Amino acid sequence: DVKVTQSSRYLVKRTGEKVFLECVQDMDHENMFWYRQDPGLGLRLIYFSYDVKMKEKGDIPEGYSVSREKKERFSLILESASTNQTSMYLCASRHSGGYTDTQYFGPGTRLTVL
């Protein structure tokens, strides 16, 4: 079974804080993704990584950065958290056999920025 874990289920931070969201997968998948999910807006891709040390911007990268130093770990960084970054954050991984392969998701981190 594919297992994707995220460091926290719930997180509360203050405006201006630096926030790290961690994602780990145990299936040796090359591709990893970060999404945010908001009511009425669905899932939106923030960043993705095809392999270690590689990253590409998704649809809404502003205010975020990422790090992929090891294959199994993909970190999302909010350099200076703002209230409009309050959201559900979902991490996913995918084998790189083809872009059509299935993405498998972690349990999500519900972040509140006060």
Next chain:
Amino acid sequence: AQKVTQAQTEISVVEKEDVTLDCVYETRDTTYYLFWYKQPPSGELVFLIRRNSFDEQNEISGRYSWNFQKSTSSFNFTITASQVVDSAVYFCALINAGNNRKLIWGLGTSLAVNP
């Protein structure tokens, strides 16, 4: 342009009823893949099915079935004899070579199955 439309925002049924969740997609590519995911209240997105554009056979898995019709660009999902545990938000998604090969998501249908 690529797009996925789930016109039903919320559906409420009574346990044991059958329910169909609609998914209509738009793409110019001839090769594409369609997915359904389930998101229960716990929040995790659970993969249900992947179907490619060349396989129009309907799929059945237990109480779940999927009807793929290219003529109407639809990939509908039916739950037979619904159960309370089916209560979740269900998402339909599309991927093809366009749009930088990213998943295109519908906005989801929230299904409530009441006892």
